[in-house]
Amino acid sequence: MDVRQAWAAELDPADRTLVEESLAFVSGADTDGVLAGLAPGLTERQRASVAAHCAMAHAAVLVFPASLDRLIAGFRSAGFSVGEPVPSVVVRDRLSLRYGVPADALNVRIVHIHRPSTGHGPGFVELFALEAPGGSEFTGIAARERTERNESHLALDVGAPDDVVLAGLSSLLTEHGGLTADGGGYNAVEDCTVLYFRSPEATPPGSNPDHYRRLELRVLGHHPGALAAHTATATDDPTKRLLELMTGAWTTQAIAVAAELGLADHLPGPSRPEAPCPIGELAERLGVAPDGLTRLLRYLTAAELVTPTTDSYRLTALGELLRRDARHSLRPLALLYGGPFYQSFGALAHAVRTGQEAFATIFGQGHFDYFAEHPALATLFDSAMAASAEMFEPVPGLVDLSDARVVVDVGGGSGELLSRFLAHTPHLRGVLFERAHVLERARQRLADDGHADRCDLVAGDFTQGVPRGGDVYLLSRILHDWDDEQCLAILRRCAADVPEDARLLIVERLLPTDGTSSLAAAWDLHMLCNVGGRERTAEHYARLLSAAGFDLVAISGLPLDGSLLHARRRGSDQAART
Numbered sequence: 001m002d003v004r005q006a007w008a009a010e011l012d013p014a015d016r017t018l019v020e021e022s023l024a025f026v027s028g029a030d031t032d033g034v035l036a037g038l039a040p041g042l043t044e045r046q047r048a049s050v051a052a053h054c055a056m057a058h059a060a061v062l063v064f065p066a067s068l069d070r071l072i073a074g075f076r077s078a079g080f081s082v083g084e085p086v087p088s089v090v091v092r093d094r095l096s097l098r099y100g101v102p103a104d105a106l107n108v109r110i111v112h113i114h115r116p117s118t119g120h121g122p123g124f125v126e127l128f129a130l131e132a133p134g135g136s137e138f139t140g141i142a143a144r145e146r147t148e149r150n151e152s153h154l155a156l157d158v159g160a161p162d163d164v165v166l167a168g169l170s171s172l173l174t175e176h177g178g179l180t181a182d183g184g185g186y187n188a189v190e191d192c193t194v195l196y197f198r199s200p201e202a203t204p205p206g207s208n209p210d211h212y213r214r215l216e217l218r219v220l221g222h223h224p225g226a227l228a229a230h231t232a233t234a235t236d237d238p239t240k241r242l243l244e245l246m247t248g249a250w251t252t253q254a255i256a257v258a259a260e261l262g263l264a265d266h267l268p269g270p271s272r273p274e275a276p277c278p279i280g281e282l283a284e285r286l287g288v289a290p291d292g293l294t295r296l297l298r299y300l301t302a303a304e305l306v307t308p309t310t311d312s313y314r315l316t317a318l319g320e321l322l323r324r325d326a327r328h329s330l331r332p333l334a335l336l337y338g339g340p341f342y343q344s345f346g347a348l349a350h351a352v353r354t355g356q357e358a359f360a361t362i363f364g365q366g367h368f369d370y371f372a373e374h375p376a377l378a379t380l381f382d383s384a385m386a387a388s389a390e391m392f393e394p395v396p397g398l399v400d401l402s403d404a405r406v407v408v409d410v411g412g413g414s415g416e417l418l419s420r421f422l423a424h425t426p427h428l429r430g431v432l433f434e435r436a437h438v439l440e441r442a443r444q445r446l447a448d449d450g451h452a453d454r455c456d457l458v459a460g461d462f463t464q465g466v467p468r469g470g471d472v473y474l475l476s477r478i479l480h481d482w483d484d485e486q487c488l489a490i491l492r493r494c495a496a497d498v499p500e501d502a503r504l505l506i507v508e509r510l511l512p513t514d515g516t517s518s519l520a521a522a523w524d525l526h527m528l529c530n531v532g533g534r535e536r537t538a539e540h541y542a543r544l545l546s547a548a549g550f551d552l553v554a555i556s557g558l559p560l561d562g563s564l565l566h567a568r569r570r571g572s573d574q575a576a577r578t
């Protein structure tokens with residue numbers, strides 16, 4: 001058997017890639033490079049001060065093998081030197097807190113993997129392993145962790161087990177390096193204290209796998225004083241936390257004002273590392289008061305959108321998403337959430353009391369009709385929808401399109417998803433079905449992507465019917481706009497008009513049922529307030545589909561907490577075979 005496969009076959013493809021990247025990364029990593037990547041705010045001298053007390057130890061990742069014993073055997077048979085597994089305390093407790101699962105139900109273990117040539121020296125990969133065989137209760141946790149990579153980190157060993165050294169390192173990393181404290185703990189089995197830090201920066205391309213946004217300082221022995229000081233900065237007291245939550249609307253407005261001013265277009269950031277212009281000059285360029293701008297930027301620093309430089313600011317990876325020319329720029333969404341949707345959220349109490357959308361009480365008509373009459377808002381809405389299209393990236397690859405000829409995108413907006421299908425599968429033709437006022441922008445978009453001659457644009461109303469003759473029908477972020485009755489009407493319309501063997505693909509965020517957090521909960525409230533729709537659980541969609549004559553046959557996960565629901569007309573040959 002191929003030696004690589006001996007261990008790789010025990011892991012899910014995403015976990016395997018993670019381990020491979022980490023093994024490759026640790027072979028060339030050094031302390032200075034790790035600090036430069038994760039704490040770019042440190043000067044060369046400060047990095048040298050930290051490095052005088054620390055040495056590169058390992059890269060750590062959390063994986064979910066079906067069997068840890070088999071995984072270890074696989075590594076050993078491929079020539080890796082593997083330590084004996086020990087129970088994890090810190091990562092176990094972090095997962096317990098994050099997912100509301102009792103800590104003693106989470107048998108997270110730590111294993112050190114040394115590449116064949118390195119024996120037991122530094123530069124190894126630390127695997128945190130939680131067994132999750134098919135059908136395990138931890139499948140949901142595994143899926144989310146594989147996307148979010150909350151536990152991936154790079155670790156430095158601190159040479160002197162000394163509280164003063166730890167406090168000094170901690171303050172250099174947070175006050176100068178731009179890192180924030182991110183918890184920690186003591187593992188009695190390893191007799192080791194760990195302090196975690198989180199980087200707001202995207203790591204420089206190529207310097208290490210981009211999921212490494214966290215740094216761990218490891219020191220032998222128990223250091224309760226240093227640990228308490230460190231975790232106190234990470235765990236805010238409840239009053240402070242509630243104050244932060246209650247003033248969330250200020251963040252919405254601060255981001256919207258930054259978007260309106262085009263602030264991000266005038267600042268350097270990780271992908272554009274030029275020197276920032278001084279505040280006075282920036283204020284002049286933007287036509288705003290220097291004092292007001294300074295205060296806005298200070299607030300945006302706390303929100304981790306910018307970081308201060310000597311006489312100005314630069315963008316973090318978060319802040320760069322507000323640039324007009326950023327890939328999937330979130331600027332249009334920032335303007336909508338700080339604009340009309342901000343006004344309607346002011347009437348959320350009405351929506352909660354009556355169960356009716358608040359938007360219509362503020363604007364006098366429903367969201368889609370109002371936007372249709374306000375072209376600037378309609379354009380902003382279409383761009384905002386396209387902005388979260390990161391969710392769409394994997395979609396065409398999740399569907400067997402070999403025998404499909406025509407894809408119909410029902411309520412396809414400006415064609416973002418349809419365009420991906422056409423780019424992915426050259427033999428496909430597309431039909432974009434939308435309200436008339438949206439079609440012009442879609443025409444432009446599809447032409448810009450080079451698909452004008454493979455696509456028909458059809459104006460219409462999906463409550464009255466959908467184009468016939470497609471092989472694949474898309475309903476992306478449509479059903480969540482409507483209540484159950486209207487949803488059922490739309491799905492029944494589809495069932496009546498689509499060919500018997502056509503496939504129906506639905507993109508939505510699913511409300512979790514296992515207590516995990518999801519963006520779906522926030523957007524559910526947004527739907528209540530702004531369109532009178534709702535997010536739903538998978539089971540809820542299955543019920544609606546079934547009542548309309550479809551079978552929900554599979555669900556695939558998508559980025560940004562999205563899901564792709566695969567449905568077939570009940571009784572079709574394919575539904576029976578799937």
Ligand SMILES: C[S@@+](CC[C@H](N)C(=O)[O-])C[C@H]1O[C@@H](n2cnc3c(N)ncnc32)[C@H](O)[C@@H]1O
Nearest residue numbers: 368385411412413434435460461462463476477
């Ligand atoms: C939330 S957006 C989703 C757009 C796109 N599918 C996406 O996921 O980005 C909903 C879309 O449904 C369209 N829409 C709303 N009511 C419609 C109707 N009765 N008939 C056709 N399209 C409609 C809107 O114009 C809007 O583009």
